[in-house]
Amino acid sequence: MAYAVDIDSLNPAQREAVLTTEGPLLVLAGAGSGKTRVLTFRIAHMVADLGVRPWQLLAITFTNKAAAEMRERLSSLLPEGTRGMWVCTFHAMCVRMLREDADLLGYTGQFSIYDDDDSRRIVRDIMQALSIEQKQYPINMIRSKISAAKNAMIGPDEMSDRASSPQEEKAARVYAELERRLRAANAMDFDDLLVRTLELLRSRPEVLEKYQERFRYISVDEYQDTNHVQYEIANLLAAKYKNLMVVGDDDQSIYSWRGADISNILDFEQDFADAKVVKLEQNYRSTGHILSAANAVVRHNSQRKDKRLFTAAGDGEKIQAYQASDERDEGRWIASEIDKLHDGGTPYDDIAVFYRTNAQSRILEDMFLRAGVPYKIVGGTRFFDRAEVRDVMAYLKMVVNPADEMSVKRVINTPRRGIGSTSIQKIEMLAASNRCSFFQACELACAETGMFSAKVRNGLADFVNIVRRGRRMDGELKDAVEAIVESAGLVQAYRSEGTMEAEGRAENIQEFMGVAAEFEESHEDIEGTLESLEELRAAGVGDVPQPAPASTLADTPFASSAAQAASEIERTYGPLACKALPALMEWLALRSDLDALSGQSSAITMMTIHSAKGLEFPAVFVAGMEEGIFPHVAGFGGEDAAKLEEERRLAYVAITRARKRLFLTYAATRRTYGSTQANPRSRFMNEIPDEDIEFSGIGSSGFSGTGWEKRGDRRGTFGSGQGSDMYGGRVFGSYTRSTGGSGASAGSYDSFFGVAGTERHRGVSPDAGRKPATFGSGAARPRQQKASAPVEQRRPDAARAAEVFAVGDAVSHKTFGAGTVISVDGDMIEVQFEKSGKTKKLMKGFAPIVKL
């Protein structure tokens, strides 16, 4: 048989996976084993060779980005098109299904989606209302308990019955109120999207049937990251035809703390007795040393399916380990190594720096800035998480769904309209006594002369009008958004503040409107749209079957207040004229990261290890390889083995991102939360075989694997001995163990100081001992003269240092673009950048900035 896809380019295991199109299939895909290729080839094969119609296919991914990538690869494999194929995340799929049949659950199709921040706020409000002390019952604890209950399909009542602790009892009460409010607001949080879909599929056989019949072939990527509800949904959808393919790697399960359940993948063979299992163990990504290190580390986990990646590629370069004196030195060393790589022809785009926690990015960022290494940060505080942007979004959400109490309350007094918490409370009472939505109560309040002052009533009237006018806006999405923002008066309010910060916020809002305009353009194409069969038929897509007779449902079991309130509002304020607005809101709610927005400029990538999953880079740095940081404090101490294993999987993920070069760094001392601590080197580094790794920096290779080091590790004396004693000026003098066991390390110091090896004890006086402190924070690395050179070169040169900056000066930064100086303090200047809106403190002369 001649295949439309190049089946010969696959290895036997991959080929088997691609050709197994019928029945349940579990693909255990190790890191870098070509799993995306298998996934896309398999689908392309089905469509091009086996006559499966694109609309019969459902491919679920974990992130929007992965979905977009897959769609792209599929459309290049399938020139005849992929229209009707659903390639999306679980959440996007659920939203699509819920929009269509929300009325069966007592919601309207216009329901709002509450993201994490919204959900947090509402829980906080509820806890306040129920006077539950946040001190005693931390909000995140309550939220995770509720989330766990939701995902176990346990309702508030049942949770209350089962509550075995005061925490759970309180959580159940919050849960009950949360449900009530979400329903009343016609809103769903991220958990609800999944849970309600499962509810829909379970309670409505005709709906389930519709999708079971349509989606004959289902594949789920990153199966190890699915939670219980997602697992149920997938199984339900596939229950009829059993053509379910799941792809995953138990070694890369790093989201259990978020409800991901590894047992989903481990138990697949039990769920489907006749499941075929294919293991993809050949790695096409990394070189030998890197792969060997990854294998060695992950082998320390007990809870895993045994597999071992192998590669046909050569050993490649050894992993470079570097012990820095402190976190600043670490950043500097990484910067200088990046410089070397770049000089050697590696583009910045091929380099990534990973860290365990976002907090670590600061110092690294700072050091890169000074060294002139261009970087971009993935994750962290994102554009769409900025308060002012969220405010705009809340206005838009409110216009789309005025019952959305959360959004209404968020912006009712932003910008200031003189409506404070007492007025809001009164409106709440009004809403309760009139049994109407909060928003309708706002309107009632305008007429209530007795209850509110004229000032408040005027403010409310303005506010209510925003919705009235907003809903009438038709035409271009961009214009509608602009009109709503305009009538909200946000930009004007910021502009009149006159501060640089407010100006930045105003600019962010402008930028947001640019995003909206962009969305309208890119939204035109049908690609990526999840169409129903009806829509496909209407669009003239051939051989789409007749739908099952429409389920005429007079008996909506939930005559819910949400639906009533929503339709009430529809009647009162008229239908929403701008149809693109809900689509924009949905896209915003389910957005992944804004990597599309960050330009294509050449820069290294900085991100947490979690966000690095699924990516690969020719050169990878992992910073902060220290006990307490990675594995993070929560994971060690012994008692929680499962947590430690997850940290180890995280290490596995980090290591396996690297194709050719891997650098692991750790610092002898590190400032965290203001105090300095000395952390021993990460146990994960010790799990890497000696032949795969090379140590350098203070206390280099001769140390590894010697007995004393392990003894030191436990007490943390290794780090503190090297680090703090060094600063105390007693590097070699009193540190007897190091003189005995560390020839290589001493050697490196010796060559640095130019002291003969045999004389080092006498030669280094306490006074001279301070020098290492200089070396630690000054030059990059003792042994290689060259290494320190790049940093050295970036010393403030005369011209740069002489440049005078004044507040208000326009400047341009190599990485951050244009900005304005907002303060000057000696050699430090603070600059606000236009693009990011962020302010940064920069060192005059070091930072790559020029006055415009």
Place this chain on the structure above:
DNA sequence: CTCCGAGTAGTTTTT
């Protein structure tokens, strides 16, 4: 109602 200061918490995160 707003503003300012003290106090405190402080993994990982896509949807």
Place this chain on the structure above:
DNA sequence: CTACTCGGAG
């Protein structure tokens, strides 16, 4: 150390 939240004073 810092960013954010809460509570009290104006």
